[in-house]
Amino acid sequence: MIEFENVRKVYLNGTVALDGVDLKINDGEFVFIVGASGAGKSTLMKLLLREEKVTSGTIKVDEFDLARMKEHKVPYYRRQLGVVFQDFRLFQNKTVFENVSFAMRAIGEPNSQIRKRVPAILNIVGLQNKMKCYPRELSGGEQQRVALARALVNNPSIIIADEPTGNLDPELSFEMMNLLRRINRLKNKTVVVITHEKNLVDHFQERVIRLEEGKMIEDRVGGMFE
Structure with missing residues (x-):
């Protein structure tokens, strides 16, 4: 569960990024965080990742x-x-398998587990036949799925996707969101998507939390972008 209680974030330059935010996201929920540029979405993510402190x-x-x-x-x-980022953040000199396995090697997982787990995760995202490819040989949608596989490979309880469709065309954007929702449903993962894509939010009709000038002004299940 994710719980914010009266969260306020003020940067050193005096900018009030979040002001009195209260929210609770239960295990297994799918939530969109929306709002205009400067609304506080990026700060909320940085706080969740503990890149910033309240x-x-x-x-x-x-x-x-x-x-x-x-x-x-x-x-x-x-x-x-x-965590899934808009710009993929893949290692260009590593294969798909190596990119995904990097997250496991970073925490000291044995090779036996890596050889078992990585192909299974790539199968979930539909890239089981691309293990030996390099990022430059993949489409944008495929690269984003590699990034998602890397986010999933250590079996996290929460997936945070920061503008995951920002570099994708509309068709691939819907594919990516369908994949995130399938992972949410089948694996019972909590999924938090930070986005400005109105069409996606309106189409999928999930819970929507809207920020404006650092305040949470709407929290609706089955909500719309506006």
């Missing part, structure tokens, strides 16, 4: 209290999260 208030993710968390525990906490 100015006041509390954030709890499962058993982790992010406001009180010691720095040496942050890497362990982040293992509970799978």
Whole structure:
């Protein structure tokens, strides 16, 4: 579960990025976070990733209290999260298999587990036949699916997708969102999607949390972008 209680974030330059945000996301939910540029979406994500600390208030993710968390525990906490970025962030000199397995090697998983787990995850995202390809040999949609596979490979409880369709055309955007929703349904993963794509939000009719000038102004199940 993700829980924000009266969260306020003020940057050193005085910018109030979030102001009194209260929200709760239960295990297994699919949630869109929407809002205009500067609404506070990026700050909310940075707080969730513990890249930034709250100015006041509390954030709890499962058993982790992010406001009180010691720095040496942050890497362990982040293992509970799978993150998908707009710009893919793939290693161009590594194959699909190597890109996905990198996340497992980073936490010391044995080769036997890597050889078993990576093909299984690539099968879920439909890239089982692309394991030996390099990113430059893939389409944008395929590269984003590699990024999703990498986010999934360590079996996180929460998937955070930051503008995951920002570099994709409309057809591929719907494919990516369908894949995220399928993972949410079949694997019972909590999925949080930060997006400005109105058509996707309106089409999928999931829970929508809308931010405006750092405040949460709407929280609706089956909501629309506006």
